[in-house]
Amino acid sequence: MALGATVYKAQLSISDLDRGWYGQPVLTLARHPSETEERLMLRLLAWCMRAGEHLEFGRGLSSEGEPALWETDDTGAVIEWVELGAPDVRTVRKAAGKSEHVLVVAYDEARTRPWWESVKGELSRIDKLSVVFIPDDEAQALAAMCSRNMKLAVTIQDGIFWVSSDTENVQVNPESLKRETQRWT
Structure with missing residues (x-):
């Protein structure tokens, strides 16, 4: 029997x-049995990065070819595609x-650094792409x-995220590896 x-x-x-x-x-998030709580919270953080009326979670790890998040307009055209x-x-x-x-939210330093070194040349040619790295700690x-x-409660200012619950506060400083040139200039 498969786990739900x-x-x-x-x-x-x-x-x-x-x-x-x-x-x-x-928001309602479905955590796939093979997904860690860390990845789930990074999906939530990515949602906050691009928060909007039509932004929604993809079907998850079990659905190949679908993003972690995406935003569509009223015609069904994809505005934002987010990968983790x-x-x-x-x-x-x-x-x-x-x-x-397109936004890529990279995490896990041991995996991200070698990945980025191997793909940054090719990915630098995609003007509509942003890549950020979330430090392990x-x-x-x-x-x-x-x-x-x-x-x-999530406050975002100058690219820094402050996430607070009733008992904890976390500051997240995403490191920009590549910035989309068209959108933010």
Whole structure:
């Protein structure tokens, strides 16, 4: 018998001072049996990075060819494609061909550094791509905040994220490995 996904609820209060986006979304996240709490919390952080009315989670690790998150417009066109981890160049190119913007949220320093050194030349040619790295200690601190029912306040200013629960506060400083030139200039 296959194990089912574990459902997590996140009540967020987001103040994104960089983009002027404020909201109190309630999100439901399904954690695949092979997904760690660290990756789940990084998906949640990625949602906060690109928060918007039409941003939604993909079907997860069991669905190949689908992003961790994506945003579509009213016509069904993909505006934002978000990948987690260290995707191969083919996956990133496919994402760039299907969307207006692509974000890769890399984590796990032991895997990310060699991956980035091997792909940065090819990925640097994709203008609509941004790549950020979340340091291991910050990802682990986020994972420690994980619970089945979360109430989190997220403040974003100058690219720094402050995530707070009733008992903990975590500061996340994503390291920009590649910045999309068209969007942020």
